[in-house]
Structure formats: structure tokens, C-alpha cells
Amino acid sequence: MRKLFTIAILLSVMYCPVFAQQAEMKGKPDKPVPEPISETIRESVHRVTIAGETIEYKAIAGILHLKKEIDKPVAAVFFIAYLRADTRDASERPITFSFNGGPGSSSVWLHLGVLGPRRVLMQADGHAFPPPYELVNNDYSLLDHTDLVFIDPVSTGYSRAVPGEDPK
Numbered sequence: 001m002r003k004l005f006t007i008a009i010l011l012s013v014m015y016c017p018v019f020a021q022q023a024e025m026k027g028k029p030d031k032p033v034p035e036p037i038s039e040t041i042r043e044s045v046h047r048v049t050i051a052g053e054t055i056e057y058k059a060i061a062g063i064l065h066l067k068k069e070i071d072k073p074v075a076a077v078f079f080i081a082y083l084r085a086d087t088r089d090a091s092e093r094p095i096t097f098s099f100n101g102g103p104g105s106s107s108v109w110l111h112l113g114v115l116g117p118r119r120v121l122m123q124a125d126g127h128a129f130p131p132p133y134e135l136v137n138n139d140y141s142l143l144d145h146t147d148l149v150f151i152d153p154v155s156t157g158y159s160r161a162v163p164g165e166d167p168k
Contacts, residue, residue, distance in 0.1 A: 039065055039076075045085065048117040049137050050144045056085040057117060057143060063158070074165045078158035082117055082148045094146040101156030111150050117141045 041062035048055055060081045065073035087093045098110050112120050112135070119138040122128055142148060152159040154167050161167035 039063055046117070048141070048143065050117070050141050051139055053144060055117070055144055058083045058085055066154075073162050075154045075161045075167075076159060077154065078152045080111065080150045082143050084143060084147060096142055096146045096148050098148065098150045100150050100152050102153070114140070115142055115148055116150070117143045117148075 039062070041060060043058055043060050045056065045058055048057065060083065061079070063076050063078050066075040066077055067073050083090070084093065096115070098115055100108075100110050110116075112118065113122075115138075117138055118135045119141075120128065121134040121136045154161050
């Protein structure tokens, strides 16, 4: 009997925070509202062969805030950019912006299917091979002629409106 009493006490102590959290969440949305995503930028350097030419490029992925006012973000926008590394004057190099995703279209296909320096290897008829998927150099990428910036519009990919802001 004493063991059962001890187990009951231990269980009530362990689950008390869970019950308190559940009581606190009553009347609130099923999912907690996330904090605004912080701005983050990551860079790496790579090489790709496009049309027989080896090109060194910088890949930059990150999240930037769109702001109404200087300190009031309304959305966190995800992007990936590919910049050719051997450019003499970056101000003279063209930039192609690709706005990814949308209803009925995944953001991955413009990036890893058409324009990016690497693409998913597909069968001759355009169907994907079974997993694991393989990335190969993309001979059709535009990186040999223009830098590339892929942007996920708000509510697609990793881009989100700040809680309380209209995602439209």
C-alpha cells in the first residue's frame, strides 16, 4: 500500500506542470503562437560545372524581416541567393529574382528543378527516381549569366507573417 501511495505522489508531482499548462491553454488556439522569427543569414562557398565551365559561387540562405516601421516587422521572408564568386564588379552583374511557391506549386521546383546551380536527378520522362534523391550539376542553371535570388513569399516555404499581422 505504501508503494502505491509513493507512486501516486510521484505521478502527481510529475504531471502537475502538464495539467497546469493544459488549464492555461483552455480557450486559446490549439497551437501556441510562435515568436517572430529572428533575422539570420548563413553563407557557404561551392563549385558547379555548367555547360562545361566550372563556376565558384557563394550560397547565401537567410531570413529577413519586412517592416512597416523601422522596428516593427510584419513578416519574416526566407531567401536563398547564389552569387558568382569570380565577378570583377558585382554592380555590373545581372540578378534574377525567382518568387517561389504558391497555391498548388511547391517552392522546391524553381530552385532544385529549373534555375538553381544543382538540381534533382530525374528520369528521362521527367519523373523522379525513388528515394534517396540525388543532386547533380544543373547544366540549365542561369548562374553562368546572372546571380540568382529565390524568395519564398509570405505563407509559402519558410516565410511567415509575424503573429498578429495579416499574411496577405
